[in-house]
Amino acid sequence: MSIQADFAAALLDTRLPCPAGLCSTNGADPASRFAVYRNNVQASLINALADSYPVVQQLVGEEFFRAMAGLFIQQQPPRSPLMSRYGDGLAAFIAAFEPAAEVPYLADVARLERLRTRAYHAGDAAAVSAHQISAALADPQTLAALTITLHPSLHLLDSAYAVVSIWAAHQQNATLAGIDITRMQQALVLRNGLEVEVFALDLGASMFIRHLLNQQPLLDAVQHCPSFNLPQTLALLIGHNAITALHNKVLP
Template sequence: MSTQAAFAAALLDTRLPCPEGLYSANGADPDSRFSVYRNNVQSSLINALSDSYPVVAQLVGEEFFRAMAAIFIQSQPPQTPLMSSYGDALATFIAAFEPAASVPYLADVARLERLRTLAYHAADANPVHPEQISAALADPQALSELSVELHPSLYLLDSAYAVVAIWAAHQQDASLAQVDVNLGQHALVLRNELDVEVFALDHGASVFIRHLLAGQPLLAAVQASPPFDLSQTLALLISRNAITHLNNKVSP
């Protein structure tokens, strides 16, 4: 292992000794100086994860979260200096982390919080004016081939747990006592201007939007989805500026 690799490994794993060959210009003990530096690095990475996953941290408590994050850091060191991208594998880690097994919905809450971060940093796109969408929907000749493009910040999550309700309860300092955590939910995450919003969808609406994301024409997406309220779903997408382009293969 190179000196640089050994230094990096020791920074992330507190079980490893101070790398050989270090010295301090002012005569201080290199081991002590390195320990301080390592603690600062560890603390900064744990704080970054806590900032990205605040509800996960609240669900398990600060002490448990910081201990779990320290173990995660050892197995998943940063690959980029951008801290906003760090921790994308935390949900997968949590799902296999035995001490967190008593909170079975924790991994999906982490997935939801990760999607919120991705939505916040997604590219901008101008929405289609509602009047244009209404006109396109009112044209029976063109409707069969009409497809839409959705905002780059839009993400979906299907969970066996009430992830939206769990997340929402922690935005209001509410108790989970009134939440049936085992009631599965389908989440829609998107950024509307500067605000990242989270909504619970019916199963059919979630499937419909997935078809739209895959490029299916609107009517074909409706027909391929379980029953859902199409008007309500389109109203949500339009009101949240989620439709960014209309495509129609029919010549005028």
């Protein structure tokens, strides 16, 4: 292993000793100076994860979160200089992290928070006007072939737990009292202007939107989903500027 690789490995893993060959220009102990530098790097990375996963931290407490994040950093160090991209693997890490097993919904809350970060940093796209959408839906000549493009910030999450309710409770300093944690919820995450929004959907609406994301024609998407409120779902997408293009596929 090269000197640079030794340095990087020791910087991110507190179990490793100070790399050999370090020197100090002012006579200070190199190992002590390296320890201070390593602590600063570790704290910065843990703080970045805490900023990206505030509800996860609230659910387990700061001490537990920082200890867990320290172990995550050892296994998955940063690969990009952009800190907004760091932490993609935290949800999977939590799912396999035995000390977190007592909070079985924690990994899905982490997934939801990660989608919020991705939505915030997604590209921009202008919304189609409600008038254009209404006209397209009212035209029987083209409706069968109509496909819809959704905003690049839009993401879906299917959870076995009440992940949206859990997340929302922590936006208002509320408790989980009265929430049926084991109730399945589907989450819709999107950025409307500069604000990232989170909504709970029923299963049919979530499946419908997923079909739209796969560029399936609107009518086909409706037919392949369980019963759901189509007007309400379209109103949600239109009202939050999620529809960015309309296309008419050429049918065979």
